[in-house]
Amino acid sequence: METPVLVFIGFMGAGKTTGARAAAAALGVRAIDTDREVEQRIGTSIEDYFASHGERAFREIEEDVVAEVLETPPAPVISIGGGAIGSARVRELLARHTVVMLDVDEPTAWRRAGGKRRPLARDRERFAALHAERAPVYEALADAVLLDGGAETVRRAAGALRRIPTGVKVLWAVAGGVNYPVYVGDVLDRDFWPVRGRRFMLTDETVGPVYGERIPELTATFAMPAGEAAKTLSNAEVLLRGLAAAGMDHDDHVVALGGGVVGDVAGFCAAVYQRGVGVVQVPTTLVSQVDSAYGGKTGVDLPEGKNYVGAYHQPRAVLADPRTLATLPAAELAAGWAEVVKTALIAGGPLWTRVRRGEGIVDRDLVLACARTKLAVVAGDERDAGRRQVLNLGHTVGHAIETATGYARYRHGEAVGLGLLAALTLSGQPELRSEVSDLLSGYGLPTTLDPSVDHEAVLTAVQRDKKRRGGRVGFVLVEAPGDVRTGAPVAERDVRTALGGLMK
Numbered sequence: 331m332e333t334p335v336l337v338f339i340g341f342m343g344a345g346k347t348t349g350a351r352a353a354a355a356a357l358g359v360r361a362i363d364t365d366r367e368v369e370q371r372i373g374t375s376i377e378d379y380f381a382s383h384g385e386r387a388f389r390e391i392e393e394d395v396v397a398e399v400l401e402t403p404p405a406p407v408i409s410i411g412g413g414a415i416g417s418a419r420v421r422e423l424l425a426r427h428t429v430v431m432l433d434v435d436e437p438t439a440w441r442r443a444g445g446k447r448r449p450l451a452r453d454r455e456r457f458a459a460l461h462a463e464r465a466p467v468y469e470a471l472a473d474a475v476l477l478d479g480g481a482e483t484v485r486r487a488a489g490a491l492r493r494i495p496t497g498v499k500v501l502w503a504v505a506g507g508v509n510y511p512v513y514v515g516d517v518l519d520r521d522f523w524p525v526r527g528r529r530f531m532l533t534d535e536t537v538g539p540v541y542g543e544r545i546p547e548l549t550a551t552f553a554m555p556a557g558e559a560a561k562t563l564s565n566a567e568v569l570l571r572g573l574a575a576a577g578m579d580h581d582d583h584v585v586a587l588g589g590g591v592v593g594d595v596a597g598f599c600a601a602v603y604q605r606g607v608g609v610v611q612v613p614t615t616l617v618s619q620v621d622s623a624y625g626g627k628t629g630v631d632l633p634e635g636k637n638y639v640g641a642y643h644q645p646r647a648v649l650a651d652p653r654t655l656a657t658l659p660a661a662e663l664a665a666g667w668a669e670v671v672k673t674a675l676i677a678g679g680p681l682w683t684r685v686r687r688g689e690g691i692v693d694r695d696l697v698l699a700c701a702r703t704k705l706a707v708v709a710g711d712e713r714d715a716g717r718r719q720v721l722n723l724g725h726t727v728g729h730a731i732e733t734a735t736g737y738a739r740y741r742h743g744e745a746v747g748l749g750l751l752a753a754l755t756l757s758g759q760p761e762l763r764s765e766v767s768d769l770l771s772g773y774g775l776p777t778t779l780d781p782s783v784d785h786e787a788v789l790t791a792v793q794r795d796k797k798r799r800g801g802r803v804g805f806v807l808v809e810a811p812g813d814v815r816t817g818a819p820v821a822e823r824d825v826r827t828a829l830g831g832l833m834k
Protein backbone atom coordinates (compact mmCIF):
# COMPACT_ATOMS: atom_id res chain seq x y z
CA MET A 331 0.00 0.00 0.00
CA GLU A 332 1.28 3.43 -0.92
CA THR A 333 2.00 5.63 2.10
CA PRO A 334 -0.80 8.18 2.26
CA VAL A 335 -0.20 11.89 2.56
CA LEU A 336 -1.65 13.36 5.77
CA VAL A 337 -3.56 16.60 5.30
CA PHE A 338 -4.48 18.56 8.43
CA ILE A 339 -7.67 20.57 8.34
CA GLY A 340 -9.63 22.47 10.97
CA PHE A 341 -10.87 25.82 12.13
CA MET A 342 -8.75 28.83 13.01
CA GLY A 343 -6.87 28.17 16.22
CA ALA A 344 -7.16 24.38 15.92
CA GLY A 345 -3.38 24.06 15.79
CA LYS A 346 -3.04 22.71 12.25
CA THR A 347 0.44 24.05 11.57
CA THR A 348 1.83 22.85 14.90
CA GLY A 349 -0.01 19.56 14.54
CA ALA A 350 1.34 18.94 11.05
CA ARG A 351 4.85 19.71 12.27
CA ALA A 352 4.44 17.33 15.22
CA ALA A 353 3.19 14.56 12.93
CA ALA A 354 6.02 15.14 10.48
CA ALA A 355 8.61 15.05 13.26
CA ALA A 356 7.16 11.80 14.60
CA LEU A 357 7.25 10.25 11.13
CA GLY A 358 10.68 11.68 10.27
CA VAL A 359 9.36 13.56 7.22
CA ARG A 360 8.81 17.15 6.14
CA ALA A 361 5.62 19.20 6.60
CA ILE A 362 4.39 22.17 4.60
CA ASP A 363 1.74 24.73 5.37
CA THR A 364 -0.33 26.14 2.52
CA ASP A 365 -0.76 29.52 4.24
CA ARG A 366 3.02 29.99 3.99
CA GLU A 367 2.93 28.87 0.34
CA VAL A 368 0.18 31.41 -0.35
CA GLU A 369 2.23 34.16 1.31
CA GLN A 370 5.20 33.31 -0.85
CA ARG A 371 3.02 33.51 -3.94
CA ILE A 372 1.49 36.89 -3.04
CA GLY A 373 4.71 38.26 -1.61
CA THR A 374 3.03 39.70 1.46
CA SER A 375 1.13 38.54 4.55
CA ILE A 376 -2.35 37.08 4.17
CA GLU A 377 -3.72 39.79 6.50
CA ASP A 378 -2.31 42.59 4.32
CA TYR A 379 -3.49 40.95 1.11
CA PHE A 380 -6.96 40.49 2.59
CA ALA A 381 -7.02 44.16 3.58
CA SER A 382 -5.87 45.44 0.18
CA HIS A 383 -7.57 42.98 -2.21
CA GLY A 384 -10.49 41.51 -0.24
CA GLU A 385 -11.48 37.96 0.62
CA ARG A 386 -12.54 36.91 -2.86
CA ALA A 387 -9.17 37.64 -4.45
CA PHE A 388 -7.45 35.84 -1.60
CA ARG A 389 -9.66 32.76 -1.95
CA GLU A 390 -8.87 32.49 -5.67
CA ILE A 391 -5.16 32.38 -5.02
CA GLU A 392 -5.60 30.11 -2.03
CA GLU A 393 -7.64 27.66 -4.12
CA ASP A 394 -4.92 27.48 -6.78
CA VAL A 395 -2.12 27.00 -4.28
CA VAL A 396 -3.93 24.38 -2.20
CA ALA A 397 -5.10 22.50 -5.30
CA GLU A 398 -1.54 22.37 -6.67
CA VAL A 399 -0.22 21.10 -3.36
CA LEU A 400 -2.92 18.43 -3.13
CA GLU A 401 -2.40 17.35 -6.75
CA THR A 402 1.35 16.95 -6.42
CA PRO A 403 2.16 16.89 -2.72
CA PRO A 404 5.60 18.36 -2.12
CA ALA A 405 5.72 16.79 1.38
CA PRO A 406 4.08 13.81 3.11
CA VAL A 407 2.39 16.04 5.69
CA ILE A 408 0.41 19.16 4.76
CA SER A 409 -1.64 21.67 6.70
CA ILE A 410 -4.14 23.75 4.77
CA GLY A 411 -5.81 27.06 5.58
CA GLY A 412 -9.07 26.79 7.52
CA GLY A 413 -11.21 28.32 4.78
CA ALA A 414 -9.72 26.37 1.86
CA ILE A 415 -12.37 23.69 2.22
CA GLY A 416 -14.87 26.25 0.90
CA SER A 417 -13.65 25.33 -2.61
CA ALA A 418 -15.30 22.35 -4.31
CA ARG A 419 -12.06 21.67 -6.19
CA VAL A 420 -10.13 21.45 -2.93
CA ARG A 421 -12.78 19.21 -1.34
CA GLU A 422 -12.56 16.85 -4.30
CA LEU A 423 -8.79 16.67 -4.17
CA LEU A 424 -8.83 15.97 -0.44
CA ALA A 425 -10.46 12.61 -1.18
CA ARG A 426 -7.10 11.38 -2.51
CA HIS A 427 -5.41 11.78 0.85
CA THR A 428 -5.83 10.95 4.52
CA VAL A 429 -7.58 13.97 5.95
CA VAL A 430 -7.06 14.69 9.64
CA MET A 431 -9.34 17.15 11.40
CA LEU A 432 -8.08 18.81 14.54
CA ASP A 433 -11.15 19.59 16.55
CA VAL A 434 -11.42 22.79 18.52
CA ASP A 435 -14.47 24.21 20.26
CA GLU A 436 -15.47 27.77 19.53
CA PRO A 437 -14.44 29.33 22.87
CA THR A 438 -10.97 27.76 22.65
CA ALA A 439 -10.61 28.80 19.03
CA TRP A 440 -11.57 32.36 19.91
CA ARG A 441 -9.14 32.42 22.83
CA ARG A 442 -6.33 31.35 20.51
CA ALA A 443 -7.17 33.22 17.33
CA GLY A 444 -9.76 35.85 18.06
CA GLY A 445 -9.45 39.57 18.17
CA LYS A 446 -6.02 39.64 16.65
CA ARG A 447 -4.76 40.19 13.18
CA ARG A 448 -6.73 37.46 11.42
CA PRO A 449 -9.34 39.16 9.28
CA LEU A 450 -12.11 36.62 10.02
CA ALA A 451 -11.43 36.54 13.75
CA ARG A 452 -12.20 40.11 14.75
CA ASP A 453 -15.91 39.89 15.38
CA ARG A 454 -16.99 37.21 17.88
CA GLU A 455 -20.46 36.69 16.48
CA ARG A 456 -19.24 36.23 12.94
CA PHE A 457 -16.47 33.97 14.21
CA ALA A 458 -18.98 31.76 16.07
CA ALA A 459 -21.26 31.56 13.03
CA LEU A 460 -18.34 30.56 10.82
CA HIS A 461 -17.31 27.90 13.33
CA ALA A 462 -20.82 26.42 13.36
CA GLU A 463 -21.00 26.53 9.58
CA ARG A 464 -17.65 24.93 8.90
CA ALA A 465 -17.53 22.27 11.63
CA PRO A 466 -19.80 19.79 9.80
CA VAL A 467 -17.85 20.34 6.55
CA TYR A 468 -14.55 19.46 8.24
CA GLU A 469 -16.19 16.44 9.87
CA ALA A 470 -17.56 15.14 6.63
CA LEU A 471 -14.21 15.47 4.88
CA ALA A 472 -12.14 13.97 7.67
CA ASP A 473 -10.87 10.41 7.76
CA ALA A 474 -9.74 11.04 11.31
CA VAL A 475 -10.88 13.48 13.96
CA LEU A 476 -8.50 14.30 16.78
CA LEU A 477 -10.60 15.44 19.69
CA ASP A 478 -7.58 17.02 21.27
CA GLY A 479 -5.28 18.40 18.62
CA GLY A 480 -2.35 19.13 20.95
CA ALA A 481 1.10 18.42 19.54
CA GLU A 482 1.66 15.50 21.92
CA THR A 483 -1.58 13.82 20.86
CA VAL A 484 -0.74 14.29 17.19
CA ARG A 485 2.72 12.88 17.75
CA ARG A 486 1.25 9.76 19.36
CA ALA A 487 -1.39 9.36 16.67
CA ALA A 488 0.82 9.94 13.64
CA GLY A 489 1.73 6.31 12.89
CA ALA A 490 -1.87 5.11 13.19
CA LEU A 491 -3.14 7.94 11.00
CA ARG A 492 -1.12 6.58 8.10
CA ARG A 493 -2.79 3.16 8.39
CA ILE A 494 -6.51 3.85 8.27
CA PRO A 495 -8.40 1.24 6.26
CA THR A 496 -10.49 2.75 3.45
CA GLY A 497 -14.10 3.42 4.34
CA VAL A 498 -13.25 3.58 8.02
CA LYS A 499 -13.26 6.74 10.11
CA VAL A 500 -11.12 7.27 13.16
CA LEU A 501 -11.77 9.27 16.30
CA TRP A 502 -8.68 9.81 18.38
CA ALA A 503 -9.73 9.67 22.01
CA VAL A 504 -7.92 11.20 24.95
CA ALA A 505 -8.75 10.33 28.55
CA GLY A 506 -6.67 10.70 31.67
CA GLY A 507 -3.37 10.86 29.81
CA VAL A 508 -4.27 7.84 27.67
CA ASN A 509 -4.75 8.09 23.91
CA TYR A 510 -6.52 5.56 21.75
CA PRO A 511 -8.01 5.27 18.31
CA VAL A 512 -11.67 4.44 17.73
CA TYR A 513 -12.25 2.92 14.28
CA VAL A 514 -15.81 3.11 12.98
CA GLY A 515 -16.94 1.51 9.71
CA ASP A 516 -16.21 -1.69 7.80
CA VAL A 517 -13.22 -2.42 9.97
CA LEU A 518 -13.53 -6.17 10.57
CA ASP A 519 -12.54 -8.79 7.93
CA ARG A 520 -9.67 -6.62 6.70
CA ASP A 521 -6.60 -8.29 8.12
CA PHE A 522 -6.27 -5.07 10.03
CA TRP A 523 -5.32 -4.94 13.68
CA PRO A 524 -4.22 -1.75 15.40
CA VAL A 525 -2.31 -3.14 18.38
CA ARG A 526 0.84 -5.26 18.56
CA GLY A 527 1.10 -8.42 20.69
CA ARG A 528 -0.75 -11.71 21.04
CA ARG A 529 -4.54 -11.54 21.15
CA PHE A 530 -6.65 -13.35 23.75
CA MET A 531 -10.31 -13.05 22.92
CA LEU A 532 -13.03 -12.89 25.56
CA THR A 533 -16.53 -13.14 24.13
CA ASP A 534 -19.90 -14.70 24.88
CA GLU A 535 -21.44 -17.94 23.70
CA THR A 536 -23.74 -16.17 21.23
CA VAL A 537 -21.32 -13.73 19.62
CA GLY A 538 -18.17 -15.87 19.56
CA PRO A 539 -19.45 -18.44 17.05
CA VAL A 540 -20.80 -15.74 14.69
CA TYR A 541 -18.01 -13.13 14.70
CA GLY A 542 -15.00 -14.80 16.33
CA GLU A 543 -13.47 -15.65 12.98
CA ARG A 544 -13.38 -12.02 11.99
CA ILE A 545 -10.67 -11.32 14.54
CA PRO A 546 -7.37 -12.20 12.87
CA GLU A 547 -4.65 -14.31 14.45
CA LEU A 548 -6.08 -15.16 17.83
CA THR A 549 -3.91 -16.98 20.34
CA ALA A 550 -6.81 -18.19 22.49
CA THR A 551 -10.55 -17.69 22.90
CA PHE A 552 -12.77 -17.88 25.98
CA ALA A 553 -16.54 -17.52 25.97
CA MET A 554 -18.83 -16.65 28.88
CA PRO A 555 -22.60 -17.19 28.90
CA ALA A 556 -24.53 -14.39 27.16
CA GLY A 557 -26.57 -11.74 28.96
CA GLU A 558 -26.54 -9.48 32.00
CA ALA A 559 -26.96 -12.36 34.46
CA ALA A 560 -23.47 -13.48 33.45
CA LYS A 561 -21.86 -10.19 34.48
CA THR A 562 -20.52 -11.66 37.69
CA LEU A 563 -17.28 -11.97 39.60
CA SER A 564 -17.43 -15.74 39.27
CA ASN A 565 -17.54 -15.51 35.47
CA ALA A 566 -14.69 -12.99 35.55
CA GLU A 567 -12.71 -15.49 37.61
CA VAL A 568 -13.32 -18.25 35.09
CA LEU A 569 -12.06 -15.98 32.28
CA LEU A 570 -9.06 -14.77 34.30
CA ARG A 571 -8.04 -18.33 35.07
CA GLY A 572 -8.42 -19.17 31.41
CA LEU A 573 -6.04 -16.35 30.50
CA ALA A 574 -3.56 -17.53 33.13
CA ALA A 575 -3.74 -21.14 31.96
CA ALA A 576 -3.14 -19.98 28.38
CA GLY A 577 0.00 -18.13 29.49
CA MET A 578 -1.10 -14.57 28.76
CA ASP A 579 1.41 -11.93 29.86
CA HIS A 580 2.00 -8.19 29.75
CA ASP A 581 2.94 -7.96 26.09
CA ASP A 582 -0.39 -9.53 25.15
CA HIS A 583 -3.83 -7.99 25.10
CA VAL A 584 -7.45 -8.95 25.57
CA VAL A 585 -9.92 -8.65 22.69
CA ALA A 586 -13.44 -7.98 24.01
CA LEU A 587 -15.83 -9.18 21.29
CA GLY A 588 -19.50 -8.70 22.12
CA GLY A 589 -22.01 -6.35 23.67
CA GLY A 590 -21.73 -4.18 26.74
CA VAL A 591 -21.71 -7.16 29.08
CA VAL A 592 -18.67 -8.71 27.42
CA GLY A 593 -17.05 -5.28 27.12
CA ASP A 594 -17.50 -4.58 30.83
CA VAL A 595 -16.43 -8.03 32.02
CA ALA A 596 -13.51 -8.43 29.59
CA GLY A 597 -12.39 -4.86 30.26
CA PHE A 598 -12.50 -5.64 33.99
CA CYS A 599 -10.45 -8.81 33.46
CA ALA A 600 -7.90 -6.78 31.48
CA ALA A 601 -7.81 -4.13 34.23
CA VAL A 602 -6.99 -6.63 36.97
CA TYR A 603 -5.12 -9.44 35.19
CA GLN A 604 -1.54 -9.15 36.40
CA ARG A 605 -2.53 -5.63 37.54
CA GLY A 606 -3.48 -4.56 34.06
CA VAL A 607 -3.03 -5.61 30.44
CA GLY A 608 -4.31 -3.93 27.30
CA VAL A 609 -7.80 -4.43 25.90
CA VAL A 610 -9.17 -3.82 22.40
CA GLN A 611 -12.91 -3.40 22.47
CA VAL A 612 -14.85 -4.82 19.51
CA PRO A 613 -18.47 -3.91 20.28
CA THR A 614 -21.22 -5.83 18.47
CA THR A 615 -24.44 -4.34 19.91
CA LEU A 616 -25.89 -0.89 19.37
CA VAL A 617 -25.56 -0.17 23.11
CA SER A 618 -21.88 -0.97 23.02
CA GLN A 619 -21.14 0.75 19.69
CA VAL A 620 -22.74 4.02 20.70
CA ASP A 621 -21.83 3.98 24.36
CA SER A 622 -20.27 1.29 26.51
CA ALA A 623 -17.14 0.52 24.46
CA TYR A 624 -15.76 4.03 25.05
CA GLY A 625 -14.63 5.74 28.17
CA GLY A 626 -12.94 2.96 30.12
CA LYS A 627 -15.56 2.01 32.70
CA THR A 628 -15.39 -1.72 33.33
CA GLY A 629 -16.91 -3.98 35.93
CA VAL A 630 -19.30 -6.65 37.10
CA ASP A 631 -22.53 -6.65 39.10
CA LEU A 632 -23.11 -7.79 42.66
CA PRO A 633 -26.54 -8.86 43.90
CA GLU A 634 -26.37 -5.64 45.98
CA GLY A 635 -25.98 -3.37 43.00
CA LYS A 636 -25.12 -3.00 39.37
CA ASN A 637 -21.49 -2.39 38.44
CA TYR A 638 -20.56 -2.57 42.13
CA VAL A 639 -17.11 -3.97 41.41
CA GLY A 640 -15.01 -2.44 38.69
CA ALA A 641 -12.14 -0.31 37.50
CA TYR A 642 -11.39 2.47 35.08
CA HIS A 643 -9.37 0.94 32.27
CA GLN A 644 -9.20 2.74 28.94
CA PRO A 645 -9.01 0.52 25.87
CA ARG A 646 -5.96 0.46 23.62
CA ALA A 647 -8.31 0.75 20.64
CA VAL A 648 -11.98 0.30 19.72
CA LEU A 649 -13.16 -1.31 16.49
CA ALA A 650 -16.87 -0.59 15.90
CA ASP A 651 -18.23 -2.25 12.78
CA PRO A 652 -21.93 -1.46 12.32
CA ARG A 653 -22.29 -4.44 9.95
CA THR A 654 -22.29 -6.73 12.99
CA LEU A 655 -25.60 -5.19 14.03
CA ALA A 656 -27.32 -7.03 11.17
CA THR A 657 -27.68 -10.16 13.35
CA LEU A 658 -28.72 -8.33 16.48
CA PRO A 659 -32.23 -9.33 17.69
CA ALA A 660 -34.77 -6.50 17.26
CA ALA A 661 -35.24 -6.09 21.02
CA GLU A 662 -31.50 -5.59 21.53
CA LEU A 663 -31.38 -3.05 18.72
CA ALA A 664 -34.28 -1.21 20.34
CA ALA A 665 -32.43 -1.19 23.67
CA GLY A 666 -29.54 0.50 21.87
CA TRP A 667 -31.84 3.24 20.63
CA ALA A 668 -32.49 4.26 24.23
CA GLU A 669 -28.77 5.01 24.58
CA VAL A 670 -28.81 6.81 21.22
CA VAL A 671 -31.71 9.01 22.39
CA LYS A 672 -29.88 9.68 25.66
CA THR A 673 -26.71 10.63 23.80
CA ALA A 674 -28.63 12.88 21.43
CA LEU A 675 -30.28 14.68 24.35
CA ILE A 676 -26.83 15.32 25.80
CA ALA A 677 -25.35 16.43 22.47
CA GLY A 678 -28.24 18.49 21.12
CA GLY A 679 -27.42 20.03 17.71
CA PRO A 680 -27.29 17.92 14.54
CA LEU A 681 -27.36 14.59 16.41
CA TRP A 682 -30.61 15.46 18.18
CA THR A 683 -32.05 16.83 14.93
CA ARG A 684 -31.31 13.51 13.26
CA VAL A 685 -32.46 11.28 16.12
CA ARG A 686 -35.74 13.10 16.76
CA ARG A 687 -36.78 12.26 13.19
CA GLY A 688 -37.14 8.70 14.48
CA GLU A 689 -35.97 7.07 11.24
CA GLY A 690 -34.21 4.26 13.02
CA ILE A 691 -31.28 4.08 10.61
CA VAL A 692 -28.00 2.99 12.13
CA ASP A 693 -24.97 3.81 10.03
CA ARG A 694 -21.37 4.78 10.46
CA ASP A 695 -22.21 8.43 10.99
CA LEU A 696 -24.70 7.77 13.77
CA VAL A 697 -22.20 5.55 15.62
CA LEU A 698 -19.48 8.16 15.06
CA ALA A 699 -21.61 11.04 16.33
CA CYS A 700 -22.56 9.14 19.49
CA ALA A 701 -19.00 7.99 20.13
CA ARG A 702 -17.75 11.51 19.61
CA THR A 703 -20.25 12.92 22.11
CA LYS A 704 -19.26 10.42 24.75
CA LEU A 705 -15.54 10.78 24.13
CA ALA A 706 -15.70 14.56 24.28
CA VAL A 707 -17.36 14.34 27.70
CA VAL A 708 -14.94 11.69 28.99
CA ALA A 709 -11.92 13.67 27.75
CA GLY A 710 -12.70 16.41 30.23
CA ASP A 711 -13.45 14.12 33.16
CA GLU A 712 -12.22 10.54 33.03
CA ARG A 713 -13.30 9.61 36.55
CA ASP A 714 -16.81 10.94 36.96
CA ALA A 715 -15.80 13.88 39.11
CA GLY A 716 -17.94 16.39 37.26
CA ARG A 717 -18.94 16.73 33.63
CA ARG A 718 -18.89 12.97 32.97
CA GLN A 719 -21.96 12.64 35.14
CA VAL A 720 -24.07 13.99 32.27
CA LEU A 721 -23.64 10.53 30.74
CA ASN A 722 -25.68 9.16 33.63
CA LEU A 723 -28.77 10.88 32.25
CA GLY A 724 -31.62 8.41 32.81
CA HIS A 725 -29.33 6.03 34.66
CA THR A 726 -30.20 6.80 38.28
CA VAL A 727 -33.73 5.49 37.91
CA GLY A 728 -32.67 3.10 35.10
CA HIS A 729 -30.12 1.31 37.28
CA ALA A 730 -32.54 1.27 40.20
CA ILE A 731 -35.14 -0.44 38.01
CA GLU A 732 -32.56 -3.01 36.93
CA THR A 733 -31.44 -3.65 40.50
CA ALA A 734 -34.97 -3.83 41.86
CA THR A 735 -35.93 -6.37 39.22
CA GLY A 736 -32.82 -8.53 39.66
CA TYR A 737 -31.38 -7.60 36.22
CA ALA A 738 -33.86 -10.06 34.72
CA ARG A 739 -36.98 -8.11 33.79
CA TYR A 740 -35.50 -5.33 31.61
CA ARG A 741 -32.57 -4.95 29.29
CA HIS A 742 -30.17 -2.21 30.32
CA GLY A 743 -31.28 -0.01 27.40
CA GLU A 744 -34.96 -0.55 28.22
CA ALA A 745 -34.36 0.50 31.81
CA VAL A 746 -32.42 3.55 30.60
CA GLY A 747 -35.36 4.52 28.39
CA LEU A 748 -37.68 4.43 31.41
CA GLY A 749 -35.06 6.30 33.42
CA LEU A 750 -34.93 8.99 30.72
CA LEU A 751 -38.66 9.53 31.00
CA ALA A 752 -38.37 9.82 34.79
CA ALA A 753 -35.50 12.29 34.39
CA LEU A 754 -37.58 14.40 31.98
CA THR A 755 -40.46 14.47 34.46
CA LEU A 756 -38.05 15.61 37.16
CA SER A 757 -36.67 18.19 34.71
CA GLY A 758 -40.12 19.70 34.33
CA GLN A 759 -40.12 19.09 30.58
CA PRO A 760 -43.53 17.62 29.73
CA GLU A 761 -43.29 18.32 25.99
CA LEU A 762 -39.83 16.87 25.58
CA ARG A 763 -40.88 13.92 27.72
CA SER A 764 -43.79 13.25 25.44
CA GLU A 765 -41.58 13.53 22.35
CA VAL A 766 -39.01 11.14 23.83
CA SER A 767 -41.76 8.78 24.93
CA ASP A 768 -43.05 8.64 21.35
CA LEU A 769 -39.54 8.02 20.05
CA LEU A 770 -38.98 5.19 22.51
CA SER A 771 -42.29 3.51 21.80
CA GLY A 772 -41.57 3.92 18.07
CA TYR A 773 -38.58 1.67 18.64
CA GLY A 774 -40.73 -0.82 20.56
CA LEU A 775 -39.31 0.22 23.91
CA PRO A 776 -41.43 0.25 27.08
CA THR A 777 -42.62 3.65 28.27
CA THR A 778 -44.44 2.42 31.35
CA LEU A 779 -43.25 0.21 34.18
CA ASP A 780 -44.61 -3.28 34.41
CA PRO A 781 -47.21 -3.25 37.26
CA SER A 782 -45.41 -6.16 38.89
CA VAL A 783 -42.36 -3.96 39.57
CA ASP A 784 -42.14 -3.00 43.24
CA HIS A 785 -41.95 0.80 43.44
CA GLU A 786 -40.54 0.79 46.93
CA ALA A 787 -37.71 -1.47 45.81
CA VAL A 788 -36.89 0.97 42.99
CA LEU A 789 -36.92 3.90 45.44
CA THR A 790 -34.68 2.00 47.85
CA ALA A 791 -32.24 1.30 45.01
CA VAL A 792 -32.24 5.02 44.06
CA GLN A 793 -31.44 5.93 47.68
CA ARG A 794 -28.70 3.31 47.93
CA ASP A 795 -27.13 4.63 44.74
CA LYS A 796 -27.17 8.12 46.23
CA LYS A 797 -25.60 6.87 49.47
CA ARG A 798 -22.91 5.08 47.53
CA ARG A 799 -21.96 8.46 46.10
CA GLY A 800 -21.78 10.04 49.56
CA GLY A 801 -25.22 11.61 49.21
CA ARG A 802 -23.65 14.42 47.21
CA VAL A 803 -24.65 13.48 43.73
CA GLY A 804 -28.10 14.44 42.59
CA PHE A 805 -29.97 13.78 39.37
CA VAL A 806 -28.96 14.62 35.83
CA LEU A 807 -31.63 16.92 34.45
CA VAL A 808 -32.32 18.32 31.00
CA GLU A 809 -32.92 22.02 30.40
CA ALA A 810 -33.11 21.45 26.64
CA PRO A 811 -31.44 19.07 24.17
CA GLY A 812 -27.74 19.93 24.40
CA ASP A 813 -28.18 21.60 27.79
CA VAL A 814 -27.89 19.02 30.56
CA ARG A 815 -27.29 19.79 34.24
CA THR A 816 -25.71 17.44 36.77
CA GLY A 817 -25.96 17.13 40.53
CA ALA A 818 -29.48 18.51 40.82
CA PRO A 819 -30.96 17.78 44.27
CA VAL A 820 -34.33 16.08 43.99
CA ALA A 821 -36.74 15.37 46.88
CA GLU A 822 -37.89 11.79 47.43
CA ARG A 823 -41.50 12.75 46.82
CA ASP A 824 -40.58 14.07 43.38
CA VAL A 825 -38.88 10.77 42.57
CA ARG A 826 -42.10 9.06 43.67
CA THR A 827 -44.07 11.30 41.34
CA ALA A 828 -41.69 10.57 38.46
CA LEU A 829 -42.05 6.85 39.08
CA GLY A 830 -45.80 7.30 39.30
CA GLY A 831 -45.60 8.85 35.82
CA LEU A 832 -44.28 5.52 34.56
CA MET A 833 -47.39 3.71 35.76
CA LYS A 834 -49.90 5.12 33.30
Ligand SMILES: NC(=O)c1ccc[n+]([C@@H]2O[C@H](COP(=O)([O-])OP(=O)(O)OC[C@H]3O[C@@H](n4cnc5c(N)ncnc54)[C@H](O)[C@@H]3O)[C@@H](O)[C@H]2O)c1
Nearest residue numbers: 536556557558589590591614615617622627654657658742
Ligand atom coordinates in the same frame (compact mmCIF):
# COMPACT_ATOMS: atom_id res chain seq x y z
N1 LIG B 1 -19.04 0.64 30.55
C1 LIG B 1 -19.93 1.53 30.22
O1 LIG B 1 -19.62 2.72 30.11
C2 LIG B 1 -21.33 1.09 29.94
C3 LIG B 1 -22.23 1.97 29.33
C4 LIG B 1 -23.49 1.50 29.00
C5 LIG B 1 -23.84 0.19 29.29
N2 LIG B 1 -22.95 -0.62 29.90
C6 LIG B 1 -23.29 -2.01 30.21
O2 LIG B 1 -23.57 -2.70 29.01
C7 LIG B 1 -24.42 -3.80 29.31
C8 LIG B 1 -25.49 -3.90 28.25
O3 LIG B 1 -24.89 -4.11 27.02
P1 LIG B 1 -25.69 -4.69 25.78
O4 LIG B 1 -26.99 -4.03 25.69
O5 LIG B 1 -24.78 -4.66 24.63
O6 LIG B 1 -26.05 -6.18 26.23
P2 LIG B 1 -25.33 -7.60 26.03
O7 LIG B 1 -23.88 -7.48 26.02
O8 LIG B 1 -25.95 -8.49 27.04
O9 LIG B 1 -25.82 -8.06 24.59
C9 LIG B 1 -27.19 -8.31 24.38
C10 LIG B 1 -27.42 -9.68 23.76
O10 LIG B 1 -27.11 -9.62 22.37
C11 LIG B 1 -26.21 -10.66 22.01
N3 LIG B 1 -25.41 -10.12 20.91
C12 LIG B 1 -24.39 -9.23 21.01
N4 LIG B 1 -23.98 -8.87 19.79
C13 LIG B 1 -24.72 -9.55 18.89
C14 LIG B 1 -24.78 -9.58 17.48
N5 LIG B 1 -24.00 -8.77 16.75
N6 LIG B 1 -25.64 -10.41 16.89
C15 LIG B 1 -26.47 -11.18 17.66
N7 LIG B 1 -26.50 -11.19 18.99
C16 LIG B 1 -25.63 -10.36 19.61
C17 LIG B 1 -25.48 -10.98 23.27
O11 LIG B 1 -24.98 -12.29 23.26
C18 LIG B 1 -26.55 -10.79 24.32
O12 LIG B 1 -27.34 -11.95 24.41
C19 LIG B 1 -24.94 -3.56 30.69
O13 LIG B 1 -24.33 -4.44 31.59
C20 LIG B 1 -24.54 -2.15 31.02
O14 LIG B 1 -24.30 -1.92 32.39
C21 LIG B 1 -21.71 -0.20 30.22
